[in-house]
Amino acid sequence: MDSKDFAAFITDLVNESPLNRAPEIGLVIYSNPLVGIASAHDPLFTRLKEPEIVGSHYLTPTEWLPEAETVISYFLPYSPEVRQANYNGDLPAREWLYGRVEGEAFNDAVRRMLVAEVQSKGGLALAPLHDARYKTVKKRSNWSERHTAYISGLGTFGLGKSLITELGCAGRFGSVVVNWKIEPTPRTYTGVYDNCTMCGECIPRCPVGAITVNGKDIWTCSRYLDEIKVRYAPRYGCGKCQTAVACEYSVPGR
Ligand code: B12
Ligand code: SF4
Ligand code: SF4
Numbered sequence: 001m002d003s004k005d006f007a008a009f010i011t012d013l014v015n016e017s018p019l020n021r022a023p024e025i026g027l028v029i030y031s032n033p034l035v036g037i038a039s040a041h042d043p044l045f046t047r048l049k050e051p052e053i054v055g056s057h058y059l060t061p062t063e064w065l066p067e068a069e070t071v072i073s074y075f076l077p078y079s080p081e082v083r084q085a086n087y088n089g090d091l092p093a094r095e096w097l098y099g100r101v102e103g104e105a106f107n108d109a110v111r112r113m114l115v116a117e118v119q120s121k122g123g124l125a126l127a128p129l130h131d132a133r134y135k136t137v138k139k140r141s142n143w144s145e146r147h148t149a150y151i152s153g154l155g156t157f158g159l160g161k162s163l164i165t166e167l168g169c170a171g172r173f174g175s176v177v178v179n180w181k182i183e184p185t186p187r188t189y190t191g192v193y194d195n196c197t198m199c200g201e202c203i204p205r206c207p208v209g210a211i212t213v214n215g216k217d218i219w220t221c222s223r224y225l226d227e228i229k230v231r232y233a234p235r236y237g238c239g240k241c242q243t244a245v246a247c248e249y250s251v252p253g254r
Contacts, residue, residue: 001121002182006072007035009117010110014076019106022098029103030076030172034165036152036185040068040177044151048144057142059133064143065126067179072114073145073152075163076107077171086243090207092228092236100237107174114176124179139218145173150192153185155251158196160206160241161216165195168249170242195251202241211241 001009010033014020020029038045040061048054061068078099085093092100111127118125128134128143135142146163150156152175155165162169189195203211210220221238229236246252 001118001180003035003037003072003185006037006074006114007033009114010035010074010076013106013110013113017106017109019102019109022102025094025098027081027095027098028079029082029099029106031079031167033077034075034154034167036073036075036149036154037182038071038073038148038152039184040065040071042151042184045071048147054142054144054147055137055140057135057137057140058144059128059142061177064128064131064133065124065177065179067124068126068177070178070180070182070184071148071152071175072178072182073149073154073173073175074110075149075154075165075167075171075173076103076110077165077167078103083170083243083248086239090240092232092238092240096237096239096243097232097235100239101235103172107172111174111176118176118178118180125176127174127176129174139222143175145175148175149173151187153187156189156195157192158202158247159193159198159200159213159215160202160211160245161218162202162242162247164247164251166251166254168242168251169245169247170239170249195247197246197252199246199252201245202247205240205243205245207238207240216241 085095115125
């Protein structure tokens with residue numbers, strides 16, 4: 001399987017799985033995905049152990065799976081319905097709350113199905129997010145889906161910290177590590193923030209002022225999400241900084 005085969009596999013799941021739907025509110029959660037491929041031996045993975053990038057607790061692909069050769073990273077862009085519902089007001093739209101919670105359940109299913117597909121063809125595969133060693137220390141996980149996507153050629157970070165892909169930033173990422181050698185996706189950027197124009201549109205979108213010209217304060221964002229969790233349990237989310245902004249649907253200026 002190559003990157004096109006993996007994209008077709010995930011596209012089928014997006015179009016056919018009932019988990020990509022919230023029938024009680026008539027919602028399709030995601031549109032068709034993007035897939036990027038990285039070599040498990042890309043030196044950038046080891047650099048993520050540096051304290052200013054992720055930290056020493058970060059585990060590289062071969063630490064997750066000693067036989068690892070490749071990392072498959074994908075972006076599931078939210079459907080226009082999820083995005084547009086979140087345009088108005090300071091509180092998250094019902095569609096966004098479903099996108100966060102039911103949407104991550106679908107993302108978990110995609111990770112599991114990818115692992116099963118590779119294993120059914122005799123390969124080895126592992127989704128770090130489903131491994132017993134997966135943990136988050138001070139809001140930094142030992143496997144970062146966005147850094148994986150960056151290394152896999154899917155896009156770069158933005159001022160508000162979202163990863164901006166060719167299909168924008170409003171959506172979710174997943175990844176699996178496999179023992180097959182697959183041609184990596186070329187990175188069309190060199191800088192961590194190349195896809196962000198620093199237009200500042202995400203700054204006033206944040207209801208709690210977590211984003212400034214200097215970047216995002218993760219603790220302010222996190223406290224707000226905790227409040228939202230109490231109010232909308234069992235769902236939560238916000239994502240105002242990913243909707244009604246220049247990088248919502250594409251890399252701005254392209
Ligand atoms: C913990 C967490 C949070 C924390 C904050 C995390 C953080 N540190 O930013 C809180 C609770 C605040 C949070 C909030 C949200 N989250 Co969140 N979160 C995570 C989680 C579980 C781990 C993130 C992590 O470990 N980050 C690691 C740190 C180090 O990242 P960082 O600080 O941004 O990295 C910087 C440095 O590395 C620096 N840097 C310095 N030198 C260098 C050199 C190089 C080479 C590189 C690459 C970088 C670099 O650049 C980076 C950007 O500034 C991930 C899932 C996962 N396991 O990946 C989801 C995830 C990041 N969240 C996501 C989402 C959608 C959200 C929310 C919108 C909530 C919602 N769903 O409504 C908000 C806001 C997101 C935003 N704008 O960033 C998505 C991101 C989607 C996207 N397009 O980017 C993720 C990837 C989940 C997923 N499966 O898709 N989240
Ligand atoms: S809205 Fe503008 S400044 Fe904010 S992340 Fe997107 S491109 Fe960057
Ligand atoms: S998710 Fe909401 S609270 Fe967090 S930075 Fe984005 S707009 Fe602000």
